[in-house]
Amino acid sequence: MRAMLPLRAVLQITACVALAVALVTAQRPESQPSFSARSELVILDVAVTDKRGGFVGGLPADAFRVLEEGQPQKVAFFAEQDAPASIGLLIDASGSMLVSRDRMIASITSLAEASNPDDEFAPMMFNERVIPVLTSRSGFTSDPNELREALTSNLAALGKTAFHDAVAQGIDRLGTGSHERRVLIVLSDGGDNASRLTFDELIKKVQSSNVVIYTIALIDRLSPGYDPGALRRLAKVTGGLAFEPPTRDDVSKAFRAIAADIRSRYTLAYEPADTSSGKIKNVRVIVDAPHRQGLRVRTRTGYVAGSPGAAASTRQ
DSSP: OOOOOOGGGSOOSSHHHHHHHHHHHTTOSTTSOOOOSEEEEEEEEEEEEOTTSOBOOOOOGGGEEEEETTEEEOEEEEEEOOOOEEEEEEEEOSTTTTTTHHHHHHHHHHHHHHSOTTOEEEEEEESSSEEESOOSSSOOBOOHHHHHHHHHHHOOOOSOOOHHHHHHHHHHHHTTSSOSEEEEEEEEOOOOSSOSSOHHHHHHHHHTSOEEEEEEEOOOTTSTTOOHHHHHHHHHHHTOOEEOOSSGGGHHHHHHHHHHHHTSOEEEEEOOSOOOTTOEEEEEEEEOOTTOOSOEEEOOSEEETTOTTTEEEEEO
């Protein structure tokens, strides 16, 4: 049975428990599965697109199959909805990354205007450290004009690049947002010359969260640290998208595509059999729609079992 309750309608006790309560209460009929005294629900934010990259909506729950370590999982919750999200904007403020600063600000403003009205944005720039752009206590805003003014006043290029550390801190910042759905948009060349975290450590951090990452490679091929491969991998393991605009004029197109993708998602959840802490579990979602050919599915490729941000926990 398809559940169409908006995520913003769930009880907000804590971020993870809130979604878990929604997932369980959405399945109250006697025919629905029961959960153990303590359940961990793995939440998957899933995009389904056609050959042209357009979102494919209207698919029923029984068109989806979830595999963990190759084993079928019973889907406990299913919804297709444009749920609001907490969205981090992580902008590389080092070296030549901000040559087209005004164009970038205009593109980010367009993203906010095309997003769900209830989305909230946390703009951050980074060099050796992450610097919040907004001066408000929460660090988030849903107002495109406030977002544009804050970027115009505070965005400046300086310093080295602690890329790995910045992504990790961006994920942590999203944990203070109002919404269960969390998205991080990263604008960088992928280079790093100042982080404490290694890239492998960052990947495990990412898989310990439920954040979808979109990356836009700000191409500077003369930079010795230019690494679009790192950006592509971050997007792939979270079910996001990686863009490499051939010119800075194409950056706005990437932002428009990201805005559409964020709003075009399915939410699935299942209760895993093995919740051994610290183990990376590989996940795959398959869509079987006989009348739709060439469908492509994107979701996170795995999660770290037992990590607070990777699965929602609830007691019954």
